Amino acid sequence: MKESTETPSERNASRITAMDVAREAGVSLSAVSRVFTPGASVSAKMRVRVMEAADKLGYQPNVLARSLMTQRTNLVGVILANFKNPIYLTVLDHFTRALQARGLRVLLLNVSDGQDLEEMARLVLQYSVDGLVVSAGSISPHITEQCHKRRIPLVAFARRPRRANLHVVCADNAAGGRVAGARLLQSGHRRFGFMAGPSTASTTIERGKGFRAAIEEAGQGVIATTHAREYTYTAGVESARKLLSRAERPDAVFCANDLLAMALMDVARDEFGLTLPRDLSVMGFDDVDLAAAASYRLTTIRQPLEAMVQETVDILSHRINTWSEGWETRQLACTAVERASIAEPPPD
């Protein structure tokens, strides 16, 4: 007496299934499925009949059950390590928008500090994501191999891993560093310094390499380098104090990111009484919103974040649909943003 008269809401907290809709509309289960499958062949009247029943019951297809059959979840895992650098909020903005526009959803994972990337990658794979983007410390061979075996496109974002058995999208950091060097050479200042981020960060390494190359090719040298423990304003302050306390104080400093640059400018003015840019030319990297603030007017190198995200999403959605062997690397050019943190050379 119970089983047949049981309504859906009694059975399970009002979870309406396609079966309920089929019953309501007096059609088969597959008819309902077809109506909710884009591009399936259904007659017009079948469609309205089903839709009416569906609307009446408030039916929503269960995408998880669907995924089980289709082997497609429309989920993309995004693993991030840096939740302190504001550019990553912009990155997330672009990613969510671009992916949403293609019908994909973002499963966001945080691997900063204590979290283990290896473990998180494992977790995200359990959700059968269709693609994975990682912008975090070293991506282990195990992860890349796992993704490859399961045919899940994996792209390293804004990071350049040693091995290249995955897709890579990043800015041309070395070239950006060169541009910074070239620009600083025009300041007339000659005691070059580099305020780096953590020494393991690929961004620090490449930006520094490009910067040094430019300086050295001009017959000059980088006389001082400090590494901030992380890419934040606070860490920048400590680092700036060290840099400016050197016996031979640098007067033209390239900072591996804008937050460090802003810290350097503040410390220089506030604690060392320097007048900027007369006594110190500063160049940043990223072009965060506040780099344009009147307090800084920071001349900096901008990464094409939106384009980078676009490339990443392109790679993903293409490879999701048609898996193919091989990996691609897309390196995008940075552009200099001229403001007022670099000295004019004295008119000779």
Added chain:
Amino acid sequence: MKESTETPSERNASRITAMDVAREAGVSLSAVSRVFTPGASVSAKMRVRVMEAADKLGYQPNVLARSLMTQRTNLVGVILANFKNPIYLTVLDHFTRALQARGLRVLLLNVSDGQDLEEMARLVLQYSVDGLVVSAGSISPHITEQCHKRRIPLVAFARRPRRANLHVVCADNAAGGRVAGARLLQSGHRRFGFMAGPSTASTTIERGKGFRAAIEEAGQGVIATTHAREYTYTAGVESARKLLSRAERPDAVFCANDLLAMALMDVARDEFGLTLPRDLSVMGFDDVDLAAAASYRLTTIRQPLEAMVQETVDILSHRINTWSEGWETRQLACTAVERASIAEPPPD
């Protein structure tokens, strides 16, 4: 000749299932399931036998298939509208960490600008999320009702919706506004201004209300208010110009968030030649990282973001496990952070 000799990797891009493991270990499918189900009763030797086979094959349980049975996805939808205010990166940091610590994952949705909240909520519900947090414009009755019917706990974060048929976690913005007013009253300045965000934002409304109350209770009045079109530095610059161009220029301004405050300070110094805080006292809200920068030293009101996230996650995980009727509102106190952007009253 094909079906029986077919290995898993031939059948499907090496997607190892529990069945494969069972076969490998020479045990039943349910045995494998039990081994991967915390708290199921399995003998020790069964466990090692299954684990060996699983490790050998590189088996990872498919959580989606599991969800279909358990009616639990361990997914929490997070819908955000503001990807320009850096505090939301902090919020995401806390959310991902706190949820990950409880075995929950974040499905991140962006509803800024063009995106439709109603539509996104629908999409996220299709993934059978176990809970939903929304920090975005007005949450429609339809959404709340839908969540309620499906017994999905829904919490409005840092936002106070009109209707209260959902959980709410937010800072006590009105009280924060009062504190700001009280503090500004001590500056000796008497021409009070309010630099608001968008007039529809509940934060602007409540912070402004509290501020005005404090000023008026002291027998003073707020003589000027401007609304920035959004909570960004750039919008703040425009807004600051308007505010400072008033015939009767305010000299004690409460800004609805730090970015607006920083813009105001910059415009005041740079375009109006004011000396701060002598000519203008400024108070902010949020305490973003850069509020502490030497260029600003902004006295501000801090929202307890981490605690707010913690409360939200508490509500969610509690209600996920034991659904109960009724909604709770948790309003957390803000704290003032004293720095140097407010004038000392003249010694009388």
Added chain:
DNA sequence: CTGAAAGCGCTAACAA
């Protein structure tokens, strides 16, 4: 403690 069998909600052949 273990295995067999019945689903979770849906899609995808296959016939009709």
Added chain:
DNA sequence: TTGTTAGCGCTTTCAG
């Protein structure tokens, strides 16, 4: 175009 019938990969009674 439609309905019937198998599953997708897993959990969960229910016997043994």
